[in-house]
Every structure is written in structure tokens, then in C-alpha cells.
Amino acid sequence: MSTRHRSLTVIAGAALALGLLSACAPEPAPTPTTTPTQSTEPSASPADSPSESPSSSPTSTASIPTECTDLGSEASRQEMVGDMTLQSDGQGFVRPAPEGSTLVLGCDWIVGDATGLLVLISTAAPDAVTAAVATLPEEGYTCQVSDDFGAQFCELPGSGPDTEEFVVARDDVWIYYAPVNRNGRAFLSDIASQIFG
Template sequence: MRGKIVLTVAVVLSAVTALAGCSGGGSTPDPSTTVSSAAPAPTPSPSMTPSATPTPSTAASVSIPASCDDLGTAATRQQTVGDLTAQHADGFVRPAPTNATTDLSCNWIQEEAAAVLLIISSASAADVESGLASLPAQGYQCQASDDFGAQYCVAPGASTDTEDVVVARDGTWIYLETVNVNARAWLSEIASQVFG
């Protein structure tokens, strides 16, 4: 009987030892070791710091001179209207966008021989675009101009020595009417001055 008990105890101990071997060598695995070996190494996540988002394109700022005496350079202004007399310029009605506000209006004349009328107006960009679209029906030919950095529209006047010109971009409209005066160089300076 004693031999049977010893044998039974030996069998039970062998079984317990065998079961312990199946569970990984009889030791309890370290949880931190198991987690770190099973989990992938953390990857750096993108910074959540707010970055500057690009703002929608807006109309470039314009710089409209406060006075007719500040238009273009002094030398070109003298060449263009230096021999003419500045006159009151309010009340002229010329092609302009809907809802336009006159920012600067200038008029120079030399009796019936020569004249220059320049009007700078502001309106919404949509109204300026609509105004430009209406010009061909009024006899203007329009095109984009690298020189002016804007739309350039010209209509021949009543004679070969007269013409009407519109230079427009975004919310700004420049109208120039000349009689017996070549003001193209001056207009280029004014457009650069206004549009930057």
C-alpha cells in the first residue's frame, strides 16, 4: 500500500511538472515585457500645433493718389499735361462699373486744341468684371496687358487724335480720355502707381 501511495505521488508530481513545462517554463511572464515585445514601437505623430493656413487670394491693395498733381512721375506728367490747364472735373459721365465710387477725377484742357480726362473709380470686383464685359458692345477692344498688369480696353474716338482707354483690375477702374495728346506712357506709370 505504501508503494502505491509513493507511486501515485510520483505520478502526480510528474504530471504537475509536465504541465508547468507547457506553460512556458514554469515562470509567470513579465507583463511589461510581453506588452513591449508584442506592441509595435510608437511612431511619431504629426504635430498638432496649428499651422498657418493659406488665406484665400484677395485683391491686391491699390494706391490711389490723393491729388491729380501726384499722378505718375513729375517728368511724364509735365510732358503729357504740362501745357494744359487743370479744370474742374466733377460731373463727367463716362463708362464705369455699376455702383462705382469716384476716387479721383482730373481734367486738363487747352481751349479746343487738346484735352485729357482721367477718372479713377472703385467698385466690387464682380461689378468691375461685369463692366469690362460690357465694353466691347460700346466699341472697345479689350485684352489682358502685361504692361498694365490688368485688363486694357481701348476705343477709338471721333477722330484719329482721340481715344478712350480703360485699365481695370479687381475693384479698381481707370478711365482715360485724350484729345490730341499721347498719354500712353503716363497711363502706364499711373497703372503701376495704382496697382503696384
């Protein structure tokens, strides 16, 4: 399946997949030693094996918002997702990410059948971020250093200008950004400027 098709499928099916996962209650264990945070049952959902680990991650020095409603500027956020519904916190999506990364903020907005935006902001060791950026051209991304905020800016073209996927990475921060059927470049620029200064 192509990356473009997978992006549309994931956004459109995210709410259904999360509903199915939340309906599966774990069976009682004889000695409760851990608290499960995600289903370990096999699933046909594309969210069955997240690429990001919730384990150790360095403390980021960047200014990462803690709420989806605080991303970017009010004007660009309203223009991009003002008519959309926030469907999930982005947990479980399989997207390019550095090894050992931790998802700090995930936002999955949807409106209608095939319009939405997925934002996943993660932190990882800086060398892991650098190594992950180096693998993106193999997946079809074109990368360059952005003059605006001094980060690696990588773009994966979609079927049109409004179905692209982007990765913005600098130091220990990794931003995955995928608009579907809406031009989201202004909002991404605001988010990157907000985080990297």
C-alpha cells in the same frame, strides 16, 4: 452723337457746365436733413447725370493718388499736361463705369479750344468691375489683359491716334482715360503702374 464727338464736347464744355452749376444756389429747405452735393435740376449739359454713385464702395487696396498733381511720374505728367490747366475734379462726367462705383480721383485738364485729358479713377466691388469690363466691347472697345500690370486694358479708337479712350481695370479699381489731340499713352502707363504696382 458719337463717343468721339461727345469726348471733345465734354472736355471743351466742362468749365462752362461747372460754372453754370455753381451759380445755382439751392433754395432753403424747411428742415435741413441733407447736404446737396450736385444739382438735381435738368440741364442741357452732358454732365447732368453722372454714371458713378457717391454711395458705398469698398476700400481699395491699390495705391490711388489723392491729387491730380501726384499722378504718374513727374516727367510723363509734365510732358502730357504740363501746359494744361486743371479745370475740374471730374465730378458729373458720364463715362463707362461699374455699377455702384465711387469716383476717388477726377482730373480734367484743358489747353486751347480742343486739347485736353480727362482721367476718372473709381473703385467698385471687384465683381462689378468684371461685369462692366464685359460690356465694353458692345460700346466699341477692344479689351485684352495687359502684360505690364495684369489689368484689363480696353481701347476705343477715336478719329486719330491722339483721340482715343481707354479703360484700365483690375480688382476693385477702374481707370477711365481720354486724351484729346495729344498722345497720352506714356502717362497712362505710368498711372497704371503707379496704382497697380
